[in-house]
Amino acid sequence: xxxxxxxxxxxxxxxxxxxxxxxxxxxxxxxxxxxxxxxxxxxxxxxxxxxxxxxxxxxxxxxxxxxxxxxxxxxxxxxxxxxxxxxxxxxxxxxxxxxxxxxxxxxxxxxxxxxxxxxxxxxxxxxxxxxxxxxxxxxxxxxxxxxxxxxxxxxxxxxxxxxxxxxxxxxxxxxxxxxxxxxxxxxxxxxxxxxxxxxxxxxxxxxxxxxxxxxxxxxxxxxxxxxxxxxxxxxxxxxxxxxxxxxxxxxxxxxxxxxxxxxxxxxxxxxxxxxxxxxxxxxxxxxxxxxxxxxxxxxxxxxxxxxxxxxxxxxxxxxxxxxxxxxxxxxxxxxxxxxxxxxxxxxxxxxxxxxxxxxxxxxxxxxxxxxxxxxxxxxxxxxxxxxxxxxxxxxxxxxxxxxxxxxxxxxxxxxxxxxxxxxxxxxxxxxxxxxxxxxxxxxxxxxxxxxxxxxxxxxxxxxxxxxxxxxxxxxxxxxxxxxxxxxxxxxxxxxxxxxxxxxxxxxxxxxxxxxxxxxxxxxxxxxxxxxxxxxxxxxxxxxxxxxxxxxxxxxxxxxxxxxxxxxxxxxxxxxxxxxxxxxxxxxxxxxxxxxxxxxxxxxxxxxxxxxxxxxxxxxx
Numbered sequence: 001x002x003x004x005x006x007x008x009x010x011x012x013x014x015x016x017x018x019x020x021x022x023x024x025x026x027x028x029x030x031x032x033x034x035x036x037x038x039x040x041x042x043x044x045x046x047x048x049x050x051x052x053x054x055x056x057x058x059x060x061x062x063x064x065x066x067x068x069x070x071x072x073x074x075x076x077x078x079x080x081x082x083x084x085x086x087x088x089x090x091x092x093x094x095x096x097x098x099x100x101x102x103x104x105x106x107x108x109x110x111x112x113x114x115x116x117x118x119x120x121x122x123x124x125x126x127x128x129x130x131x132x133x134x135x136x137x138x139x140x141x142x143x144x145x146x147x148x149x150x151x152x153x154x155x156x157x158x159x160x161x162x163x164x165x166x167x168x169x170x171x172x173x174x175x176x177x178x179x180x181x182x183x184x185x186x187x188x189x190x191x192x193x194x195x196x197x198x199x200x201x202x203x204x205x206x207x208x209x210x211x212x213x214x215x216x217x218x219x220x221x222x223x224x225x226x227x228x229x230x231x232x233x234x235x236x237x238x239x240x241x242x243x244x245x246x247x248x249x250x251x252x253x254x255x256x257x258x259x260x261x262x263x264x265x266x267x268x269x270x271x272x273x274x275x276x277x278x279x280x281x282x283x284x285x286x287x288x289x290x291x292x293x294x295x296x297x298x299x300x301x302x303x304x305x306x307x308x309x310x311x312x313x314x315x316x317x318x319x320x321x322x323x324x325x326x327x328x329x330x331x332x333x334x335x336x337x338x339x340x341x342x343x344x345x346x347x348x349x350x351x352x353x354x355x356x357x358x359x360x361x362x363x364x365x366x367x368x369x370x371x372x373x374x375x376x377x378x379x380x381x382x383x384x385x386x387x388x389x390x391x392x393x394x395x396x397x398x399x400x401x402x403x404x405x406x407x408x409x410x411x412x413x414x415x416x417x418x419x420x421x422x423x424x425x426x427x428x429x430x431x432x433x434x435x436x437x438x439x440x441x442x443x444x445x446x447x448x449x450x451x452x453x454x455x456x457x458x459x460x461x462x463x464x465x466x467x468x469x470x471x472x473x474x475x476x477x478x479x480x481x482x483x484x485x486x487x488x489x490x491x492x493x494x495x496x497x498x499x500x501x502x503x504x505x506x507x508x509x510x511x512x513x514x515x516x517x518x519x520x521x522x523x524x525x526x527x528x529x530x531x532x533x534x535x536x537x538x539x540x541x542x543x544x545x546x547x548x549x550x551x552x553x554x555x556x557x558x559x560x561x562x563x564x565x566x567x568x569x570x571x572x573x574x575x576x577x578x579x580x581x582x583x584x585x586x587x588x589x590x591x592x593x594x595x596x597x598x599x600x601x602x603x604x605x606x607x608x609x610x611x612x613x614x615x616x617x618x619x620x
Contacts, residue, residue: 002029004067004174004202005050011058012045015436019045020226021058027174032196032203034213034235037223038424039440039468043206044074044178046223050204051176070172074179074439076163078151085147088139088166095128096169099135103147129579129597133604138168141188143349157183157349168195177205181212182465185348186491186519208464208472210235210494306407307484310339310456313374314485315360321368321510322355329355330366331510337457337485344496344519345489347506353489356506357381357459360487380455382447384462384489389442391435395425398434398445402452423448424471443467447475456484464492493519527616564614571607575600 003026011021019042027033027050035043049056051071063069078087089100102119105111123129139145142161154162160183167175175196181189193215196203207213213235220231220238229245231238315337322330329352345353358364359371361379389398399416406419414422420430423444429437437445444467450458458479464472472495479486479499488499496519503515503522515522578600 003027004029005061005063005069007046007050007056007059007061009059010046010049010056010061012042012049012056014045018226020223020228023059023226023228025050025221025228027202027204029202030200031219032201032217033205033219033221034217035204035206035221035223036238036469038470039444040438041223041468042226043223044439047071047176047178047204047206048073067174068170068172069174069176070167070170072160072164072167072175072177072180074160074182075156076159078159078162080152082151083147084144084149084151084162087151087162088135088144088147088169090170095126095131096135098122098126098128099132100147102132103136107147129600133601135169136601137608138165141191173202175201175203175205177203177207179206179208179465181207181209181491182462183349184491186346186493187348189491189493208467208469209492210469211492306409306411306454307482308378308454308456309376310484311374311376313372314339314377314457315374316372317360317369318372319369320359320366320371322352322359322364322366323510324355328510330359330512332369333512334369335504335514339485340483341485342499342501343485343487344500344503345487345506346496346503346519346522348508351506351508352510353506354384354461356504356512357461357487357489361459377457378453378455380450380453380458382450382458382460382463384465389434389445391433393434394431395434395437395445396420396430399449399452402449406452407454419448419452440467440471444471457487458482458484459487459489461489462491463488464490464495561614561617564610564617568607568610568614571603571610575603575607578603 006024006026008024010023010025012019023046025046035046037043048054048071050061051069052061053071053073085100085104089096091097098119102116102123105115105119123132142165143158144162144165151159151162164177164180164184167177180192184192189209189212193212196216203216205217217234218232220233220235222229222231222238222242229242231241233241317333317335319332319334320330321328321332333356345356347353355364359366361381362371362373365371396416399420403416405413405415407413417427417430421427425441425445429441434442434445443463443465447463447467463475467475476495476498486499488496490496498518500518501516503513503517503519505513505515505522507513515525517525578596581596
């Protein structure tokens with residue numbers, strides 16, 4: 001394998017603080033690398049340096065000039081006044097420009113026939129029909145449908161998906177991705193996993209999604225206190241080796257501390273002995289002191305705030321309904337919340353998850369039905385958009401604006417400063433401005449402010465976005481012991497599996513299904529053939545089939561697998577024949593060309609569906 005890009009003796013600082021110095025890293029062809037580390041370690045900065053978004057203060061980035069890097073920023077920027085079409089299709093790419101013209105023309109209810117015929121001919125000449133299908137598939141998966149829409153009108157999540165779509169269409173030599181799964185629903189994440197692991201793609205990414213990390217990456221690079229540690233394996237292997245390294249580091253640190261203590265006694269006891277003969281020992285003392293200062297004891301966020309008392313009545317949703325612009329979002333949904341309910345809220349983007357949460361918390365009054373809240377219910381609502389902090393305000397003042405003192409779960413009362421320390425904000429950061437915090441640190445501050453309310457009904461809307469994995473592990477530990485009601489909205493399948501015992505599934509068109517089980521169990525249940533589909537109700541509480549039921553194929557499934565293999569082969573043959581016919585068809589025969597194109601699109605969609613089902617059955 002050849003090295004595509006390398007960092008040599010890299011050093012960079014923000015706000016007069018060095019994130020790292022003398023850092024060296026190489027990415028080889030076909031490597032799929034995950035960069036991990038705590039919030040504020042400099043992961044996003046390192047990605048931007050490697051993507052050549054700006055220059056390092058020290059060292060250099062080395063790569064071949066012809067190597068193309070595709071970079072997905074956490075908060076991508078776009079040219080002013082651009083439409084989606086202007087951004088997606090590159091001016092330098094002839095195929096893309098033809099596809100752009102074709103897609104824009106077919107959106108017209110009365111397209112010019114002569115122009116269409118010309119485009120059919122040119123698309124055939126440039127072998128662009130398959131590329132056009134790939135582009136449409138990517139845009140569709142990202143929920144991008146109206147190419148003439150102005151980018152300025154899109155939400156933050158839509159902009160992130162648009163930037164990812166463009167990168168996937170361009171298919172660069174190196175993918176550099178900062179939190180690629182943010183703002184994607186689970187179906188799209190699973191599709192993206194397959195796309196990124198096909199071919200021999202070279203990838204460097206930062207992600208908090210542990211299933212995604214494990215499924216996509218074959219190398220883990222940890223950025224820890226300005227140093228790089230490489231692990232050739234998946235995330236589980238990294239955790240094992242990191243634990244061994246930390247144990248060795250801890251042993252060395254304790255030895256150094258003991259030695260430093262002895263040397264400090266010697267320094268204090270023998271001032272007269274500090275002659276030239278003992279100068280080497282004095283130098284060794286200062287060197288050891290510096291090493292020990294650089295090593296801080298392993299710290300982690302502490303989440304143990306008090307929960308408000310919860311009465312018998314918590315929350316009742318009675319036949320609620322909501323629509324926007326004539327579109328049904330929630331239709332006749334009822335549920336009575338019970339103590340210790342642990343509910344995962346799932347569904348594709350735009351199906352109404354945020355609407356349901358806003359109704360539950362009282363931010364929105366439903367058009368139909370009744371919401372009845374218990375007198376003792378205290379909400380803690382961690383919103384996906386985060387809090388609008390004053391960037392010029394001190395961190396500690398933001399906390400003190402809520403309370404000077406906070407009651408903990410053990411009955412102890414602590415100050416705002418002590419609570420910040422437990423959330424890994426040292427005194428220097430507490431008295432610094434919010435603008436100096438990283439994105440993940442701001443999210444951690446938001447989470448802390450939510451928990452300060454001592455909620456007994458906790459709603460977490462995409463809590464994993466921008467939080468480091470160490471903080472997520474602590475959050476999971478807290479949630480496992482949280483005795484109140486939990487509603488979790490997350491595209492992180494690992495977190496949904498671990499934390500939820502029941503799902504509210506937003507199915508679209510107002511339907512909300514209730515499923516008893518976690519997300520993986522739900523997905524398994526979808527793959528089990530239903531004997532009587534008509535028995536499916538809008539609201540079900542059927543228990544999930546055990547995972548063991550799919551380990552061995554039933555007779556029906558074995559027959560289905562054989563039929564799929566035959567059908568996939570037949571579709572591939574048919575597609576080959578149709579593509580050949582398309583190239584031979586006279587471009588003036590517009591109707592024939594349109595018919596062939598539609599048939600090819602239908603068969604490609606069928607092939608994708610059949611292949612996915614074949615993969616599920618063949619791996620069972």
